Amino acid sequence: MxxxxxxxxxxxxxxxxxxxxxxxxxxxxxxxxxxxxxxxxxxxxxxxxxxxxxxxxxxxxxxxxxxxxxxxxxxxxxxxxxxxxxxxxxxxxxxxxxxxxxxxxxxxxxxxxxxxxxxxxxxxxxxxxxxxxxxxxxxxxxxxxxxxxxxxxxxxxxxxxxxxxxxxxxxxxxxxxxxMLDELTEVGNRKAFNIAMAEMMDSAQASGNPESLVLIMTDIDHFKRFNDNFGHLVGDSVLRYFANTMKKSKLENETICRYGGEEFAVILSDSDLESAMERAESIRHNIETAKLKRKDSTKELGLITASFGIATYKGLEETVDEFIKRADDALYLAKEQGRNQVKTELDLEAQQAAE
Known part of the structure; x- marks a missing residue:
């Protein structure tokens, strides 16, 4: 047998x-x-x-x-x-x-x-x-x-x-x-994200330069309106398009995963904050300039934008949850300040200092 x-x-x-x-x-x-x-x-x-x-x-x-x-x-x-x-x-x-x-x-x-x-x-x-x-x-x-x-x-x-x-x-x-693959978008799923984060954090720590590991958290602005106005099938198409946009320009040192819902994560090894900001801005621009139409209609779906939050790994002083939270907090700051933009841990620190 x-x-x-x-x-x-x-x-x-x-x-x-x-x-x-x-x-x-x-x-x-x-x-x-x-x-x-x-x-x-x-x-x-x-x-x-x-x-x-x-x-x-x-x-x-x-x-x-x-x-x-x-x-x-x-x-x-x-x-x-x-x-x-x-x-x-x-x-x-x-x-x-x-x-x-x-x-x-x-x-x-x-x-x-x-x-x-x-x-x-x-x-x-x-x-x-x-x-x-x-x-x-x-x-x-x-x-x-x-x-x-x-x-x-x-x-x-x-x-x-x-x-x-x-x-x-x-x-x-x-x-x-x-x-390890998200069935809808064909990027890594949450399990793949968890494994990649654990492995890359260990590697970054071992390299002596933990800040070379950078995390970008991003999600589609006002995603709920696509589901409400056009149905979930169109919403799924928007998610696939967003994932494909990131995959087309994917760098060798990055891992792309669907974190959950309309939120995605891009993990960059051997990188830095400035390079991650350039990468996030490139994705943001490509999404913003897209003109998507329904297959059964010439009507455009409207402007699609995304917000981004970026953090660098601080090393053994923080856990994986704390690392993710700093990137997430930067993402929420981008949404609070008008969406369709990139914010980093530095913007977060500046806001906290001003409060």
Missing amino acids: LLDINDAPEKSIRIFGQLIDIFEEQSINPTPLNYFIWYEYYKGDNPKFRQEMDKILSDPFGYNDRLGRRLYDEYFADDDDSADNEFDKALKRLISLVIKKMNIWSDKLAQQSEELDKFATSLNDPNIDAATLKELTHTVQSTVTSMQESSADLQKELMSSNEEITRLRKQLIEARAQV
């Missing part, structure tokens, strides 16, 4: 999604057996196995293929097919088949090696005659050929199993990408 990501519970998808990154970071062989061992580790259903894995991972030498095989033999080889979902059952059957093939090949190799040892002993006999030598030579050739065939069969089986895992990995990458 082929592994199918559609049969996997949400927890399994999350775990395998993690393993894709973990295997690359730790240079772990992406074999079916290793995927199985690490999947079971993160699933956490076997406390004794998990404790031993914890010990192995705390050791300077860490995990390797040999340890993976021993762990399988000790904790999973004799388990019955008691998984509670089809995905886990198919995964266990795949690993059992791989291990069975490896055991058959290992037994054959041991038997053939024993035969070669006997032949070597016979060849050392000083009284060996020509006929016996010829017979032994033929037998050795046959044994070597058999070993080569067995090895080729095993490689073929392992390749098939690895292809299965590769196919699963591709499915998981695609599934993970879909989970």
